[in-house]
Amino acid sequence: MTKLTKHHHRSFSPFSVYSPKASLLLLSTCAVLFILFHIRSLEIPPSSPSHPPWSFTNQWQKIINTTTTATTPATTANAAGAAYCTAEELDVIADKLRRAVTFLPLKDLRYSDKALVGHTWFMSSMYDDHEEGEVQYQQFPSESSHGRLLCLKGRDGHDGSWNSYGLAWPETLPYNATLMKGLTFVSYNHYNYDNIWHGLSAVVPFVAWHRRTNCSALPDRWVLYHWGELRLKMGVWLTALMEATFDGPPVIEAFDDGAMGEGDETPVCFEEAVVMRHNEGGMSRDRRMEVYDLMRCKARVYCGVSMEERTVKVKGKVLPEIGMTLLMRTGPRSFRNESAVVGIFEKECDKVDGCRFRVAHSNNLTFCEQVQLMSSTDILVSPHGAQLTNMFLMDRNSSVMEFFPKGWLKLAGVGQYVHHWIASWSGMRHQGAWRDPDGEACPYSEDDRRCMSVFKNGRIGYNETYFSEWARSVLTEDKMRKMEEASKESATFSGCSC
Structure with missing residues (x-):
């Protein structure tokens, strides 16, 4: 060993600053750390205070600190700076993270037969945040997303399986991605946004989330999906309701401003996003009523509807007004003899002091005209149909009669009970339903599913005796309720709940 030169001794030192082996070891370490980070990023751990939001910068600093701490004093003396990746090496890792963002089908065809079950279909790899009795939602960035943002790719309006989603850290968004600032509401609806009942079911959870934030978070845009397919508008009624609720018209994102084009797969990422895919599922009745209270109040303020108690003067006495409204349909599920039905209910209303009778057709009314009408209605009489969704605009404890x-x-399945549900959720009294025993004959046995195509568009007859007795009973109940309310000290309107 005495014959070995100083140069020979350096050649045997595996951690020399200038050794090729040291450089190779350093690059290998960086590559292994990148792979481990990427594997961890694909996991979705439970949200808890022990899991702070994931940040690429924070996690990388942890690795630098860990590596520095683990280095022995002898090694540190001989390899100063070797524990840190160079700027070029960090750029390489960032490049790989950008390219490694995985996009999954927005509509997972593996679960097409279970689209309404659990989390198995729309954004199927993600779980919702959910507290008992509260709305189910996903929020990005958040603890559960490790601080990653939601990115969407594709704008197909015909096949939802061509649209996709992925998650990316703000520092390493996919190449060519457009970052949309502000808050984005991403809605999945398995019905559509034109029908006022189906559309309302889709937006109620957003109002619930908005209320939980004390109405401080307002959406900058909406992204609408129906069976995973992009939709470009809401119905007029729903648009007006959302404008009233969120203090401004909803901006429906079409991805056609140059960021994306038809068939373009350029990703769009959102600075903040809230995703709803379960409609009102999971919410308690109390929470739902609070949401409907807020929308009712906001709609009345938006339309300039008076909040004062309604009264009428009868024989020198001031009595609470009882508004009875027949909200009619045309075509399917309309009354075959509309004038006869009007006559029955009008006659019963005339027998009750303070009762005011109205007949209206929902398709002839603007949104604010519907708000005004429902605000002065205590008993809503109407065939089964979307127009009954207006019931939540009445005062709480008002009555609904369905045909x-x-x-x-x-x-018809469980869908025939939707107005029972909304009556309960919005604090109304569903007074039952009358089902016409007569109608168009079906060529099959009447329990054959094929008969529904005949009955679906059927019209409704009437039973004068039954209708008269039913109307009399509901009017008596509502008169007693209104008298009790009038005897109590009336509260002064102090604004909507938030």
């Missing part, structure tokens, strides 16, 4: 054509009870 069905022949055949619906056996064949």
Whole structure:
């Protein structure tokens, strides 16, 4: 060993600053750390205070600190700076993270037969945040997303399986991605946004989330999906309701401002995003009523509807007004003899002091005209149909009377009870339903599913005796309720809940 030169001794030192082996070891370490980070980023751990939001910068600093701490004093003396990746090496890792963002189909065809079950279909790799009784939602960035943002790619309006989603850290967004500032509401609806009942079901959870934030978070835009397919508008009624609720018209994102084009797969990422895919599922009745209270109040303020108690003067006495409204349909599920039905209910209303009777057709009314009408209605009489969704615009504890054509009870499924549900959720009293025993004959046995195509568009008859007795009972109940409310000290309107 005495014959070895100083140069020979350096050649055997595996951690020399200038050794090729040291450089190779350093690059290998960086590559292994990158792979481990990427594997961890694909996991979705439970949200808890022990799991702070994930940040690429924060996590990288942890690795630098860990590596520095683990280095022995002898090694540190001989390899100053070797524990840190160079700027070029960090750029390489960032480049790989950008390219490694994985986009998954927005509509997972593996679960097409279970689209309404759990989290198995729309954004199927993600779980919702959910507290008992509260709305189910996903929020980005958040603890559960490790601080990553939601990115969407594709704008197909015909096949949702061509649209996709992915998650990326703000520092390493996919190449060519457009970052949209502000808050984005991403809605999934398995019905559509034109029908006022179906559309309302889709937006209620956003109002619930908005209310939980004390109405401080307002959306900059909406992204609408129906069966995973992009939709470019809401119905007029729903648009007006959202404008009233969120203090401004909803901006529906179409991805056609140059960021994306038809068939373009350029990703768009959102600075903040809230995703709803379960409609009102999971919310308690109390929470739902609070949401409907807020929308009712906001709609009345938006339309300039008076909040004062309604009264009428009868024989020198001031009595609370009882508004009875027949909200009619045309075509399917309309009354075959509309004038006869009007006559029955008008006659019963005339027998009650303070009762005011109205007949209206929902398709002839603007949104604010519907708000005005419902605000002065205590008893809503109407065939089964989307127009009954307006019931939540009435005062709490108002009454609803519903009518069905022949055949619906056996064949229509649970969907025929949606107005029972909304009555309960919005604090109304569903006073039952009358189902016409007569109607168009079906060529099959009446419990055959094929008969629903006949009964679906059926019209509704009437039973004068039953309608008269039913109307009399509901009017008596509502008169007593209104008298009790009038005897209590009336509260002064102090604004909506938030």
